[in-house]
Amino acid sequence: MSAVRADAPGRDGARLGLAARLGAARDADWGPVPVLIGLALIWLVFQLLNENFLTARNLSNLVLQVGVVGMLSLGVVLVLLIGEIDLSLGTLAGMCAAVVAVLLTNHGWPTWAAIAFAIAVGAAAGLLQGGISVLVGVPSFVVTLGGFLAWQGVQLTLLGNAGELRVEDEFVRGIANSYLPSWLAWLLLVVAVAGWWADVALRRRARTRLSLTTRPLSHDVAACLAPAAFGALVVAYLDGYFGVPWLLVVLIGISVALGALTTRTQLGRHLFAIGGDREAARRAGVRVDQIRVLVFALAAGLAAVAGLIAVSRQFAVSTGTGGGTLLLEAIAAAVIGGASLFGGQGRVYQALLGALVIASVENGLDLLGKPSSTKDIATGAILVAAVSIDAISRRRRAARGA
C-alpha cells in the first residue's frame, strides 16, 4: 500500500502565501500575547487619564495589590487544568489566615511553626475536598461549594466575637511590606536570566542533536532577550521607589516552579491529559484519581499562602478576609490569562498576568476616585470580553482544523 497524500494544509513556511500565512498565524498558539496587549491598553488608558498611574510608586503598590488574587489564581489554574473547579479557595485562604493569626497572637507560636501549620491545614482541607469529590463521586463544584460555606464558618469561629485579630509578627508583616536591596534584586535578576538562557540553549541543543526541526535562531534570541530586558526595566523602575517588593519575588518564584511542574514534568503532562479527556488518560495508565486529589490539595496549600499575604497586607485578619468577590476575581484572572473552564488549557504564569489585569483596573479606577461599583462593572466587562475573544479564536481554530 502506498503512503498517503497530505490532507492537511502545507505548513512549510517558505511556500505559504500571505493568506495562508495569516491563517497559520490565526491557528497558532498566541501564548501570553493577548493578555499582554490587553494589559498594555489598560495601562495606556489609565496613564492618559491620570499621569500618576505609571509612577514607580503606583506600580509598586500595584504589585502588592496583585498579591492575594495572584497567588490564589495560581491554585485556580491548576484546578481548571484538570477540568475541575474549586469554589472554596477564597474562604479557605481566610480560614488559614485566621489560623495563623490565632496561633501567633493568641498562642505565641514561633513564626515558622504557625505558617507551616496554616499551610498544612489548608492542604489538608483541600485533600479532604478532593478525596470526597473523587472517592464519593460528588462533582467538585458541589463539594467545594460546601467547603466555601464551611471554611468561612471555621474562620468566624476562630475569630470569635471581636471579628478581628491583629498580627504583630514582624516576618508575617514583612511578606507584603518589605523590599529587596538594590544589589540583591539585580543579582536575582542575573541568576534568573542566566538560568533561562541556559534552558533555551539546552533545549535547542537537544533538538539539534536529534536532528529535529528547531525554531529560527531569531526566535530563540528574542525569547532570551525580551524577558531580560523586561526584567531589567522592572527592577530599574521599582528601584526608583522602595525597590523590588519581596512579594513579587515570591509570586514569580512560585509561578516559575508551578510552570515547570505543569509543562516540563510527567505529572504536568498528566494534568493536561486529565483535563483533556479523563477516560482516555485513565485507559493510558494515568493515575487519574490520585492526581486529582493531589491537585485539590496543592491549590488549597497555595490558597493558604494567599491567606498569609492577606494578613500581611492588613496586619490583621477580619471576618471579611478571603471573602467577597476574591475567589471570583482569581478565577477571572486565570480565565483572562487563557485557562479554559473546560479543562486541559492554561498556563500558570499567564494567570498571574490575568491577575495583573484585574488589579490594574482596580488600581486605575481608585486613582481616578471611582467608587467600587464602577470597579466591579469594569472587571466584569473585561472578563466577558477576554473570554469572548478566546472563544472566538478557539472556534476558528476548531473550524479550520476539522
Next chain:
Amino acid sequence: MPAVNSAPLLRLEGIRKSYGAVHALNGVDLEVRRGEVLALVGDNGAGKSTLVKTIAGAHTADEGRILFEGDEVRVSGPQAAAELGIATVYQDLAICDNLDVVANLFLGREQVKAPLAGRLRRLSNAAMEQRTREVLAELSVTTLRDVRRPVSGLSGGQRQAVAVARAVLWGSKLVLLDEPTAALGVEQTDMVLGLVRSLAERGLGVIVISHNLSDVFRVADRIAVLRLGRNAGTFVRAESEPDDVVAAITGGRLLSGAKAS
C-alpha cells in the same frame, strides 16, 4: 517458539461467554497469524464485539482456551493484554484532544530523565518527538507533518493513525481495530486501510472488525464470519467472493440488494 510465519500468533478454542441467559459466544474458534490481517465480520449481535473484548481483556470468557504465541494465557484485564503485546484501538480512540501527537503517543509511558524522582521527573520531549517521527515514518504516515499540533486539529483518519501508531510504538504483536473506517471519507479510508496493511507488513497480527465488506475485501487476508455467537465460515480473501461472505453472515439466504459492491 515457532519462527515460521504461518504459525498462529493467537489461537482461540471453544470460547463461550454468556450474559445471564444470553449466549453471546457459543464455542468460537479463531486463529490469527503473524503478518496477517484477519477481518471479523457478522451481523449486529453476532458476537464480534464480545469476542474482541475477550481478547482485549475487557472481560473474560466463561469457557475455552486462548493461546498466544503457542502458550495458553489468561487475559485477565486490559493490563494483562498490554503486557502480552495485545493492543486494542476502540472506536472512540481514547486520545486527548488538547495534547499534541507526541504527547498522545507516549501518554502514561512518557520518557523521562533526572533529576527529581517519581512523576516529577522531567520529560524528554526531544527524544519522544524523534521516536514519534520514526514510528510514523515506518508506518508510512505522511499526513502528520506537525507532530507538535494538538490532536483536536486533526482529521478522523489522522486521529486513527495516532491511535494505531501508539499500538506500534509500544511493541504490540497483535492489534485489534474496532470499525476503524466508520465515519471516514474515501481518502481517509484509503489512508487507514493502508495503515492496517503496513501493520501486517511489519509482521504484526491484525484483527479488524468491520461492517463494510468492500473495505474488508481490500484489506483482509482472511475473513472470519460470526453468526449468532458461532463460527459461520472462514474465507481466504483471494479465493472468495463477497456474495459468499454475505451468505455466511445472513445464514445462507442471499438477500437481494445485500450484495457488497
